Amino acid sequence: MRHVLSVMVENRAGVLARVAGMFSRRGYNIESLAVGTTENPKISRMTIVVEGDDHVIEQVTKQLHKLIEVIKVSDITDEEYVDRELVLIKVHAEPVQRSEVMQIVDIFRARIVDIGYKSLIIEATGDQGKIAAIEASLKPFGIREVVRCGKIAMVRGSKAKLD
Template sequence: MLKHTLSVLVEDEAGVLTRIAGLFARRGYNIESLAVGPAEQEGISRITMVVPGDDRTIEQLTKQLYKLINVLKVQDVTQVPCVERELMLIKVNANTSTRGEVMQLAQVFRARVVDISEDSLTLEVVGDPGKMVAIIQMLTKFGIREIARTGKIVLPRDSGVNTEYLKLLETIPSYS
């Protein structure tokens, strides 16, 4: 099932998030990722959520969202060229014999060491969701103690450049 990314602008009022979460819960839909924060205009917040579902389901949810008080705009940005980011803190086992290798991996992923102890490192990683999955896979062999991730946030690209399409082109061999 396709995961849709919805960007929802709401009036910054008490209870808005509760009403939105309740709408999803009553209909039996799961919100896989949720991030809320102030938008560009004072008194307005942007809610970014990742929701599994087909196009028809998402269309119905969008209509239901518009019926809620305080919802100003709902946009499905799944197929829109966007800048996507997440923040993750990840605590990994790292004793004196493995610390160097963990730090090298951190460098490759442009992660920052934000805490260090005798037997662990805590890294801060910022990037697209694929980067998060990749670094988790690479660090698993050392033993992951804890992970804290934000939800995905997105903004459409004004340039209209689809970086996912460009990545695909880079993998196709050129025979010129």
């Protein structure tokens, strides 16, 4: 099962490497990882997507808690949360095809961020399903490159306290 972990850490150099190293040393694969500062510049939030059963997630959580810079670990998989991913897609688009591509971009409420002679770069944000759908819709035109960021997620409702 895929789990979404929200990990609050001290915003210091080397923390990302230590967290990623912990996963690597134990043979756990990170499917997605996004890191950014929070409203407190001394704290960063990592959103980590990892595949595993409850036992694996329990072990991952215990190992994360052993790292000095880790403040809080929450498995938000079963919570109500909002998540987003960002994708940039470079698609082949001759001038005669551009109106078709632009219609798809509009349908997905995405936007064109660069126009080349024979290509367009499209920016889209949304959940995993929306990102997969826009990629599938653009595939017939010829996708040249795709760059995706990891999932970011936030629990709905009241702000969680750091305790």
